[in-house]
Amino acid sequence: MPLELTSTGRPQDAGHEGTRASSWSRQQFSVAGWALPRNRAASTTARSTRLPPSGPPGRRASPSYGLDSPLRPRHPGCPALTGETTNGWLRVRIAAKLDSGLECIVIKALPEFPWSALAPLRDRAARHPDGIVNLALGTPVDPAPEIVQQALCSAADAPSHPATEGTPALREAAAAYLSRRFGVAAEAGAVLPSVGTKELIAWLPTVLSVGPGDLVAYPELSFPTYDVSARLAGATPVPVNLDHGLPEPAPRVLWLNTPSNPDGRVLSADRMREIVSWCRERGVLVVNDECYLEYGWEQEPISILHPEVCGDSHTGVLAVHTLSKRSNLAGYRAGFITGDPRVVQEMLEVRRHAGLILPTPIAAAMTAALADDTHVELQRERYARRRAQLRPALEARGLRVDHSDSGLYLWVTRDEPCWDTAAFLADEGILGAPGSIYGRPGENHVRLAVTATDERIASAVARLAR
Structure with a gap:
């Protein structure tokens, strides 16, 4: 029976890196008999890399593009691999078993870690004279009970x-x-x-x-x-x-x-x-x-x-x-x-x-x-207070808060691409998570966490008021 693998990468959307449709950079397939490095695509067309017909294991050749371009096996008996796209996702098919009867083992590539794409925004926000207010991650900052x-x-x-x-x-x-x-x-x-x-x-x-x-x-x-x-x-x-x-x-x-x-x-x-x-x-x-x-x-x-x-x-x-x-x-x-x-x-x-x-x-x-429930109620009070301070400040600056009926985030928009809104906030020293990280419906929103300290939330509120 043929084996089939759906990769975990998708060619990047034009215009912005770090969306959920992440770039192909630093991704690699490994198959028994092959190494399949992934290269950054300049468009939404997936690319494949052809290995040399001979050479030491692990050696990579120059990329050869085209989905119907098979990856040549390193040794006789390995079936060729071909790729195809389905709804933007790359599929790699193993056409046959090895002559020995053993099936090839495929180690699947994963998308680039979404928050790695925030590095340019983080650097931009860090240039603010009062330092960065990191609201991109919902990581707790208050003491453990x-x-x-x-x-x-x-x-x-x-x-x-x-x-x-x-x-x-x-x-x-x-x-x-x-x-x-x-x-x-x-x-x-x-x-x-x-x-x-x-x-x-x-x-x-x-x-x-x-x-x-x-x-x-x-x-x-x-x-x-x-x-x-x-x-x-x-x-x-x-x-x-x-x-x-x-x-x-x-x-x-x-x-x-x-x-x-x-x-x-x-x-x-x-x-x-x-x-x-x-x-x-x-x-x-x-x-x-x-x-x-x-x-x-x-x-x-x-x-x-x-x-x-x-x-x-x-x-x-x-x-x-x-x-x-x-x-x-x-x-x-x-x-x-x-x-x-x-x-x-x-x-x-x-x-x-x-x-x-x-x-x-x-x-x-x-x-x-x-x-123990006491520490839970105390933490709820902290987040409720920070939320009550941050939300009106965002709205007064022209951002709309959608949904956000629960949880630790404010889902904000200026009705523009999320990376533009994230850049606007970064210029105020505020780092948010562009909504496209979470899927296509988030392309016009930014997620802002209320998990920063009281001092950092107050700093964000002051900046937004200017």
Whole structure:
């Protein structure tokens, strides 16, 4: 059977680097018998590189362009590779097996890391006399709670291997937290900790044996890691406008993110219930990334595991939670997933083999954080205050804030290309994230985080008032 790979790159859009349709630079395919370096495309036409018919392994030749130009194998018996574009994405096909009967192994290229494209804007903003106000990343800057730091230190003497499923205390604390804060009846035995949630999201389809020929769907405006999760598994990523329906044919996995990053929109309980029902009818696993569930402002979010959404059963439904935003623990890499016990158990078995295990001191810190609500309310007050200062200052300067009903971001626009708005802000020393990083619907917006310090937010407000 032929093998098929969908690459993770897309030729860059004309005019701006760093959009979600990222450039081809620094990307490379590796195939048994070949090395396929990627070169920057000057237009939206994908390019391929022809290797010399002979020469030492790893040697690269001058590029030869054209999608029907095969990549020559390094040794006899390797089939030629050809590329083609489908909706802008490069597909590389292996036409046959090796003569030995062994299939070639393909290591897929990934897009250029989106935030790397912010370097010119960062340099521009840093030239401001009062320094840069970095609102591009939603990274916490306030102290980790004292109760959490104490728990971490108390568990520092941890010479033995931890359990992949975490400690019983951690799993029980997570279940109690979901019940107390969100009305979710989670089973402690269906809680699986993770080394932060980005790795959990990125590898979830792979861990669940999703692969070539499968579809992984996600909101068309969303954090890039959902798309990457499909590509790491060799599956086909399918961006979806949830306002206009659900994907057909049905995917193996449907990612949700409500409250949403970057635009702060919240799906209603009715809409989520419709999505869960649709997924169950088709055998689709639906996973909601609930990292901003604590931060509803104009609209109160609801967990996908709430009885109003999924009924009395968590079958076919998972929720991802992180302590990065809730408890200022981004540096700890602390998160967990829960929901369908059968699926969680399947993930546990694979993660045991892979050694994806939360360190014992971090498990103790998570347990303390999940049992305490005081520090969460304090952090909510900080973000609410910063948000209340920044939003009117942006609006007074002529920027419109769209959606932003929840989460830690303001989704702003001047009804122009997002990179132009980002440059306008950079001239004031304010660094934002151009919305095209999150998908084509974001091309006229910039995401601004409220996670900077009080002093930096005040500085941004003063600059905008000039």
